[in-house]
Amino acid sequence: MTAGSGGTKEERARMKKRATVPLLLGGQAVNGFGDGLWFSIWAIYFTRIQHIPAESMGLAIGIGGVAGFLAAIPVGTAADRRGPREVLFLIVLLRGAASAAYIFVDGFWSLLLVSCCYSAVQSSGVGVRVSLVYQLMDKDNSLRVLAQGRVVQHIAYAAGAGAAMLVLADGGRSVFVASILVNAVTFAVAAVLTLALPHVPATPVERRQKGTAVLRDLPYVGLMSTTALLSLCWPLLSSGLPLWIAEGTEAPLWTAGLAVAVSSLAIALFQVRVTRQAVDIPRSVRSNRISALALACCCLVFAAAAWAGSPLLATLVIVLGMGAHVVGELFYVSSRWGLSLGFMVKEAEGQYQGLTASTESGATALGPALVTALVSGAREAGWLVLGALLLLSTVPVGALSRRAERDPRRVTWTDERTTERKAAC
Incomplete structure (x- = not known):
């Protein structure tokens, strides 16, 4: 029985x-x-x-x-x-x-x-x-x-x-x-x-972390703050590109809608596949670098659209830039999940994911104003500055990850969750 x-x-x-x-x-x-x-x-x-x-x-x-x-x-x-x-x-x-x-x-x-x-x-x-x-x-x-x-x-x-x-x-x-x-x-x-x-x-009372514990975890705060800069890929698409198409290129305005459609379709097709590349910390760091490089290339290509002399050529250049943007967004999301989940402290998952959401929310809230100012004020040079900022954001990620990995409280140090919590779920 x-x-x-x-x-x-x-x-x-x-x-x-x-x-x-x-x-x-x-x-x-x-x-x-x-x-x-x-x-x-x-x-x-x-x-x-x-x-x-x-x-x-x-x-x-x-x-x-x-x-x-x-x-x-x-x-x-x-x-x-x-x-x-x-x-x-x-x-x-x-x-x-x-x-x-x-x-x-x-x-x-x-x-x-x-x-x-x-x-x-x-x-x-x-x-x-x-x-x-x-x-x-x-x-x-x-x-x-x-x-x-x-x-x-x-x-x-x-x-x-x-x-x-x-x-x-x-x-x-x-x-x-x-x-x-x-x-x-x-x-x-x-x-x-x-x-x-x-x-x-x-989380049981005796194992709870203090409400500000994540703020004192400087490697995690540094990782989430620097990698959050790559979330500028969203205001880049929603604010910067439509403005640039209207003011700086010969491409028709409907190209902005085409860009959104291309992005949504690519995410639906490839997000699961790309996320498999971030199943551990080293591959998550590599995905972060791929994302930064792809988004910087996207900015460079969008800047080049200003030199295209016909609507057809300008549209083709923007679509090419969207290809780089899609790669950057896909790898950004997967690397962000891999790093934020891998470096959480056990029994404080909600607090750590709260910080992750907070840093991304701050970047996306300020993003439209930053992107608009660069694209509208400095035109091609603004795109180059934005691309450089995205590239620089990935520089400290490797060192911060190595420092964070030394902490035995991280979930990366265990292959399974605690037995009692797993059974309860």
């Missing part, structure tokens, strides 16, 4: 594990659709429907990004102390409520308030989710599931952007409001899927 009971338990555990990945990917797909819908219409909604000046809108959204930077570490610490599933569930619900509140925004101050709330839960949720995936999956599958989630997210994001085209074509306030409510509903669905995931126990 004992053997039979044990077999039943093992079978239940296997079934539970098989159901975990679809739940994780399903939640990311639902969120991806809502994000694609919202981020494709928000600028038009605030400026043309709610009549908020573009300058005020940009300032409010930018300050809101600072809230995300500040919230990530405390929320990650809460995930260690209360359990990552429960904290992520609450975050998703709060994000849904904040997204619905955009209906009532009618000026700078109300937009600032809602943006701060939204950015705080959005940025902090990224770290908690990575921590949850890491603790639900075994070591070999964590990176694979994270990569699969990014693929699903981008496919759903594209579907949401397609739905946004219908909203923008209609242009009526009621349709925009309905879209905001649809986005809020996606968070409710994602929250239900999150709660259906297996429970991950909180």
Whole structure:
């Protein structure tokens, strides 16, 4: 009977594990659709429907990004102390409520308030989710599931952007409001899927790290801060490239949309494959260097598009630069996962992933202003400066990694999680 009971338990555990990945990917797909819908219409909604000046809108959204930077570490610490599933569930619900509140925004101050709330839960949720995936999956599958989630997210994001085209074509306030409510509903669905995931126990009191422990871990702080500079690849694509196409090249404006489509398709096709290159620390460091080199080449090629004398040639040059950009983004994401997961301290996964999310949030919040200033103010020289900055960011990564590896508290020092936590999951 004992053997039979044990077999039943093992079978239940296997079934539970098989159901975990679809739940994780399903939640990311639902969120991806809502994000694609919202981020494709928000600028038009605030400026043309709610009549908020573009300058005020940009300032409010930018300050809101600072809230995300500040919230990530405390929320990650809460995930260690209360359990990552429960904290992520609450975050998703709060994000849904904040997204619905955009209906009532009618000026700078109300937009600032809602943006701060939204950015705080959005940025902090990224770290908690990575921590949850890491603790639900075994070591070999964590990176694979994270990569699969990014693929699903981008496919759903594209579907949401397609739905946004219908909203923008209609242009009526009621349709925009309905879209905001649809986005809020996606968070409710994602929250239900999150709660259906297996429970991950909180870190026992006697093994908890202090709430500021990660801030005193200078090698980890240095690694996450320097590697976060490569996240400028996103404002480079969303802010710098459209502006450059309009002001500095002969390429048609629709080339910016083509660039986004190429990027999304490539991520869907190759993210899982590229992430396999970051399964350990040495390969994660190498992936970081490949990313920096590819993004620097991308900047060089984009600068060269100014010298193309015809729209067709300029478009071809930009597409060539997008190829380098895609390589840089794919290797950046995989190296970031490999380094942040490999160098966490055991029993403080949420706090460490909170710092990871915080540094990336800070870089992406400041990125649009930096990229725009360089591209618009210095033109070709601005692209070269941006490329040099991306290359320099990778210089200290090797030394910081070697220093971090000496600490026996890192998860890289163990092939498996602690037995009791693994059994509880």
